[in-house]
Amino acid sequence: MAIFLYIKKFFISVYSIFLGFRVTLKNMFKKSVTLDYPLVKQPMKERFRGMVDLIPPDCVICYQCIRVCPTAALELAHVTKEDKKKEITKFVFNAEFCCFCGLCEEICPTDAIYLNKMYEVVYFDHQDMLSIDLMKADKYKFLNEKNPSCKI
Amino acid sequence: MIRMFLSGFACLGFIALSAMFLIWWERKISAIIQNRMGPMLTGFHGTLQPIADTIKLLLKEDIAPAGIDFLSWWLAPFFVTVPVVTAFVVIPFSSSWVPYDLNVGVLYICSITSICVLGIFMAGWGSNNKYSLLGGMRSAAQIISYEVPLLLSVLLVVMESGTLSMQGIVHAQEHGWFVFKPHLAIAFVIYLISSTAEVNRVPFDIPEAESELVAGYHTEYTGMKFAMFFVAEYTNMFIVSATAATLFLGGWQGPFLPGVAWFLMKSYFLVFFMMWMRWTLPRVRMDQMMSFAWKLLTPIALLNLLISGWFMLKV
Numbered sequence A: 001m002a003i004f005l006y007i008k009k010f011f012i013s014v015y016s017i018f019l020g021f022r023v024t025l026k027n028m029f030k031k032s033v034t035l036d037y038p039l040v041k042q043p044m045k046e047r048f049r050g051m052v053d054l055i056p057p058d059c060v061i062c063y064q065c066i067r068v069c070p071t072a073a074l075e076l077a078h079v080t081k082e083d084k085k086k087e088i089t090k091f092v093f094n095a096e097f098c099c100f101c102g103l104c105e106e107i108c109p110t111d112a113i114y115l116n117k118m119y120e121v122v123y124f125d126h127q128d129m130l131s132i133d134l135m136k137a138d139k140y141k142f143l144n145e146k147n148p149s150c151k152i
Numbered sequence B: 001m002i003r004m005f006l007s008g009f010a011c012l013g014f015i016a017l018s019a020m021f022l023i024w025w026e027r028k029i030s031a032i033i034q035n036r037m038g039p040m041l042t043g044f045h046g047t048l049q050p051i052a053d054t055i056k057l058l059l060k061e062d063i064a065p066a067g068i069d070f071l072s073w074w075l076a077p078f079f080v081t082v083p084v085v086t087a088f089v090v091i092p093f094s095s096s097w098v099p100y101d102l103n104v105g106v107l108y109i110c111s112i113t114s115i116c117v118l119g120i121f122m123a124g125w126g127s128n129n130k131y132s133l134l135g136g137m138r139s140a141a142q143i144i145s146y147e148v149p150l151l152l153s154v155l156l157v158v159m160e161s162g163t164l165s166m167q168g169i170v171h172a173q174e175h176g177w178f179v180f181k182p183h184l185a186i187a188f189v190i191y192l193i194s195s196t197a198e199v200n201r202v203p204f205d206i207p208e209a210e211s212e213l214v215a216g217y218h219t220e221y222t223g224m225k226f227a228m229f230f231v232a233e234y235t236n237m238f239i240v241s242a243t244a245a246t247l248f249l250g251g252w253q254g255p256f257l258p259g260v261a262w263f264l265m266k267s268y269f270l271v272f273f274m275m276w277m278r279w280t281l282p283r284v285r286m287d288q289m290m291s292f293a294w295k296l297l298t299p300i301a302l303l304n305l306l307i308s309g310w311f312m313l314k315v
Helices: A002-028 A064-068 A103-107 A126-130 B002-033 B049-059 B070-090 B105-114 B116-126 B130-161 B166-172 B182-198 B223-248 B259-278 B286-314
Strands: A052-054 A074-080 A086-093 A113-115
Touching: A002 B002, A002 B259, A064 A074, A064 A103, A103 A113, B002 B049, B002 B070, B002 B223, B002 B259, B049 B223, B070 B105, B070 B116, B070 B223, B105 B116, B105 B130, B105 B166, B105 B223, B116 B130, B116 B223, B130 B166, B130 B182, B130 B223, B130 B286, B166 B223, B182 B223, B182 B259, B182 B286, B223 B259
Parallel strands: none
Antiparallel strands: A052 A113, A074 A086
16 A cells, blocks of 8 residues: 555645646736835825925914924924015924824814825935925925825 | 867857856746846846846955865866866757767766766865865765766667767657657656756755755855856756757757757756746755655656667567
């Protein structure tokens, strides 16, 4: 009987080898799960909380975000003009203090302040990340037409 | 004379290009099997990656470890590379593209590629490293064991074609490749398995098992000496595939396309199959591998030889 067991074992092992080849052959035609990273960026999820961003014309200068911020990462100052219109003079975001809780986004009545999808937060100089001027259009240099997946 | 020089240079150029292509291809195949991208940044889809690797290896320091057996350590890479290069003498790329068609071509290629084991053992012995020595000894045991079924399966081809010349064997397959005959199909499978063991590739890569021996016999080598082992490994892979294509798959014969294209297509398909095997099967244990060679492969090859020889005599 031992010889029959031996033959059975032989055929089972040959079959399992072909099974393995089938699995790898199937994998060859599957799409790659990794991305060509520096050229192609991972699209972020809807709920991802990246860097704090601002749409300056939408801001009504209500100071709610400044009040709600638990780490005092935002700094806002304004002047009132003669026609009683307010104008922002300074809106600075300190990325080192920020805990990315998203409370400013929640509380903002006009949705002017929000957390974008940027995740490559690297600065060459430490000072640059302490005072990011939210009024500037090019404050996050990675957010451009070449990296559409980083856009909101 | 000029023809000899030219074919020699052509072969050397082909070896360098083929090894580079195979290194890139191996990385790409491993990547697509594992659903990765592989090298992408150097050149189009990482095609210049092997060139970058070569430059890196050329610029590396050539370190000689303490307590080595200097002569055998220094000579070992040449003992591995030179037989591999000289094996190209008899490989028929096309009906006219063969450096020199020896009348004992099959014997020549089988014997010259067996010299590699000497270089591997010298590297293991000379390195003054227990892992290298173990790798070299395993390699010697493995290659000598798998030479037996390999030669027995090649013998069947020689019996069928009645010649030892590589071109003669290709011409004998004019009316149908040998692999389509049942007894030679078995021989082909045996050849494929034992040639995988001959070139120390997965599932028979125990001489350089990464998880047990650091890298086996070439642990202590750096720079260009390591590159020579590397090139020899990939060229050896091409040689066994080219020999299999010549002996079993009709060599350069095929419709429409020129002979060289058919030959390279067949050889590189077999190389692809070996790579596919590498990324599919796990490594076998040392005792499993030896018992597989002596208890299964050799008896089957012997029986195959006996039965088909009897049929050949009868018909």
